[in-house]
Amino acid sequence: MTQNPGSSRRYTDDEIQRLLKRAAELESEKPSLPAPVDGPTLEEIESIASEAGINPALVRQAALEMESPTSGVTVLAPQSSAFLGAPTVFELERVVRGEATQATLESLVPHLQRAADGMGHPSLMRNTLTWQSEDSSKMRALLVTVSAERGQTRLNIEERYGNLAGSLFGGIVGGGGTGLGFGVGFGVGLGALGSALFATVFPFVALGGTWALARGIYKHSVHNRMRRLTKLMNEMVAMVEYGVEEDEGGGALTSG
Secondary structure, eight states, X not given: OOOOOOTTOOOOHHHHHHHHHHHHHHHHHSOOOOOOOOSOOHHHHHHHHHHTTOOHHHHHHHHHHHXXXXXXXXXXXXXXXXXXXXXXXXXXXXXXXXXXXXXXXXXXXXHHHHHTXXXXXXXEETTEEEEEEEOTTSSOEEEEEEEEETTEEXXXXXXXXXXXXXXXXXXXXXXXXXXXXXXXXXXXXXXXXXXXXXXXXXXXXXXXXXXXXXXXXXXHHHHHHHHHHHHXXXXXXXXXXXXXXXXXXHXXXXXX
């Protein structure tokens, strides 16, 4: 069993250097404490914003975005596919302390409409808000649920892009790459050029080019949606947190 070194233990010059080096390494690994900040709290800033005619919930949303684009948000979907360049499912989840009221849940609908480009429909049953929508071409499907129960509010966003991936890769790679590759490869390679090498290599070059094109379009489209949905989550969290605090504050004043 290893014993702690006593104060009477003496060290050689080599041991002293090793001790000081290791102590410096431990110091650099230790997280530094943030410097104390003498300024207003978030609640005080919200009060100032309210007096200036700014919605306090927007102040809370700004604070969430400033801390991190996905501050406190759990990403449940798998990582990006190496072949596709982006995931086929994107899911976010957040749990907020306190139960959102029906009025607060209803206030989330305009934010959902904007994120879904106006397409879709909400459903509010008791303490659960559900939003379902598909874009006009059915390339993506969005499902949002906000449920308040047992002293907390759970927010979940899920969007699926399987149809978008199938359309892009099937159309561009399957149609364009295969048709162009084998058509030109065999037609020009064997017919006009009389080159078996060209006929063999060109289809693979064409497939690679169309795959890169489809992958780039898919990655760009999905990543744009991921950023937009993360912003939507931050907006909803800010609205729910503010609504819960308003309800708790009003209840405290009433009971007092």
